[in-house]
Amino acid sequence: MSRQNEIDSLNNTFVRAVKNFKPPERLTVSQWAEKNRRLSPESSAEAGPWRNERTPYLVDIMDAFTDPKVNKLTVVAASQVGKSEVELNIIGYIIDQDPGSTIYVQPTLDDARKFSRLRIAPMIRDSKPLRKKVSDVKTRDSGNTILQKSFPGGMLTITGSNSPSALASTPARYIIGDERDRWASSAGTEGDPWALAEARQTTFYNAKSIEVSTPTIKGASNIENGFFAGTQERWCHKCPDCGEYHNIVFDNIHFEHEVKKVRNKKTYKVKSITWVCPSCGCIQTEATMRQQRKAEKISKLKTRLELYYKREEEMLSGGVQSYGIGTRNATRYQTDLSAIRKAIKEMEDEIASLENKSQRRAVGVVPRDW
Secondary structure (H helix, E strand, C coil), rough: CCHHHHHHHHHHHHHHHHHHHHHCCCHHHHHHHHHEECCCCCCCCCCCCCCCHCCCHHHHHHHHHCCCCCCCCECCCCCCCCCCHHHHHHHHHHHHHCCCCCCEHHHHHHHHHHHHHHHHHHHHHHCCHHHHHHHHCCCCCCCCCCCCEEEEEEEEEEHHHCCCCHHHHHHCEEEEEHHHHHCCCCCCCCCHHHHHHHHCCCCCCCCCEEEECCCCCCCCCCCHHHHHHHCCCCCCCCCCCCCCCEEHHHEEEEEEEEEEECEEEEEEEEEEEEEHHHCCCEEHHHHHHHHHHHHHHHHHHHHHHHHHHHHHHHHHHCEEEECCCCCCHHHHHCHHHHHHHHHHHHHHHHHHHHHCCCCCCCCCCCCCCC
């Protein structure tokens, strides 16, 4: 073996050795999800890469988890709006970016086993960085079971609110509670399950917890108490007509329906649903409200595009285009003309896609008058 080959072999050895010491990227939970999370076909009607633009109301919630000033999150949400996906994204972020011992609590042990098999296991399987860090359940001595997932720097324990042993004996930096209003009132004879879980965090200076639930009975809801103890932020929608932002409440929802009797029982069929803006009184359909979000994104892109057009014009204003080849400073230029034009093309394509404008394409047919 030549000396150069020996040097190359030694360098490769060092590269492999220090690769594990590479610090994680500076990402928020939403950025991590956009980059690494894939929705699994078992649990999603739209399997594939996670896109924050599909659920913009979840972005602030996810990013609050990485805010060093926030140590507890409370989320009150309707059914099937993505609250469990927020928890899954946070779990994925913990495993890949900021590992630590984690307790994930479902209402019962049966719910915990089901959630682990149907939601957590597919997420790990379909996410490349998670798949590298969490061993397969089938691997012998992998430290990975249905209710326990080990990974470098931590362990995920999945349990039920009715299991005092897991809640009272496992120290944890992170506590994640799903469907809080369906929890047992007491973990056996140990008392409040949430208080038991939070007691596991006392030795962690950087502890964080998140509780999520659909509310049940007003005035007797645990998640409601948590919500009123916090900042009480609500997602608001912009009226397409007057531009005012409002939280959508049921009193402003109008719907038309028809009533039919089936075997002497009344059945209701909703024909149309609209929202009435409290400020201007204009009636908006769901399709109009969805288009409003798209219109806002197009407007922001066009504003940014105008700035790039102006920058391109300024760079060419002198009529001279210059290049540096092989110079030391060539790699330092961050705003060269080619980069500006590439950004312009990307924004033009995105705007065209959002506006559903078809691009001009060559057709493989020769016109008759040629």
